[in-house]
Amino acid sequence: MRLTAEPAFVLHARPWRETSLLVEVLSERHGRMGLVARGVQGPKRQVLRAALQPLQWIRFDAVQQGELARLVSAEALDAAPRLVGDAMLAGFYLNELTLRLAPRQDPQPGLFAAYGRARARLGSDDSVAWTLRRFERDLLDELGVGFEWHCDGDGVAIDAAARYRLDPEHGPRRLLMDRGQADRAGAATGAGLLALGADTRPGAEDLSSLRRALRGVLAHHLGPRGLKSWEMLESLARVTPRRLPPASTRQHDDGTA
Structure with a gap:
């Protein structure tokens, strides 16, 4: 197939x-x-190599040969976003998560569009954390394993004042008030879930709760092997604690992956 x-x-x-x-x-x-891109390491193929860098938007011709396709030509359609700091790590996470969860040769136009939106947001002044939570939501939805964000797994409306554990198979489960601190730490706030469903950026605490809760769902679908971007983030946190600006100028944004 061509x-x-x-x-x-x-x-x-x-x-x-x-x-x-x-x-x-x-x-x-x-x-x-x-794709197999043959003979791209020579000095005359610099333009092609540049087009094949991660995060690049391209248009390509190829011939499908079994599981892999032989690349015939490729051209960049824009300049890939120049990311630094948290946004650079978020770009790595975006690619790794898509690579691990998106099935091979299964048309996913909705996922393609969601990736394009997330990529554009990472190159802008949008919140990195909110960009990633929206992409995680869209990825789960497009793969058919997402949730109804306005109600729990039993169909009961989400309570903005409650906390919920995200059960990958059942959906949100409301936590009882007497549950331990560890359970609550890994749970999302009801306000955060409602904001995610409405595509409205929540406050800092609610946004932070979404990261922890969604990570558990993603880990379930990834299986026993986690993500290198998660390992990198944890290593950086141990070795070089983040220096925060003064509270008066700080932008509350619960970082990356």
Whole structure:
């Protein structure tokens, strides 16, 4: 099968043999795909190599050959966002999460659109944490394992003043008031869930609770092997505690992944 002028986002690229690359992309019409880009390491192929960098939006031609497709040509459709700090780590997380959970050669136009929105937001002044929570929500929805964010797993309306544990198979489960501190620490606030469902950015505490709760759901679908971006974030937190600006100028944004 020949693919012509297929839009895609580059998720990952790694050297293969001496002069080639193995590239993973999220394409608009064919879902996640693996591409073999042959002979791209020479000095005359610099433009092509630049087009195959992670986060790049491209248009490519390829010939499908079994599980992998042979790349014929590719061109960048814009300049990939130049990310630094938390946004750079968030971009790595965005790609790794998509790479791990999106199935190969399964058309996911909704996921393609959600990725494009998240990518654009990371390159803007939008909240990094809120950008990632929205993408996680959209990813789960597009894969068919998302939740009804306005009600719990039993169909009862979410109480903004309560806390909920996200059961990957059942949906939100309301916590009882006497549950331990550990259970509450990993639970989302009802206000946070309602805000996520309404696509309205919640306050700092509610946003922070969404990160912890959604991580448990994602870990369930990822299986026993977690994400390298999670490991990187935890290592950085241990080795170099974040320096916060004075409280009067601090922007409350519960970071990345």
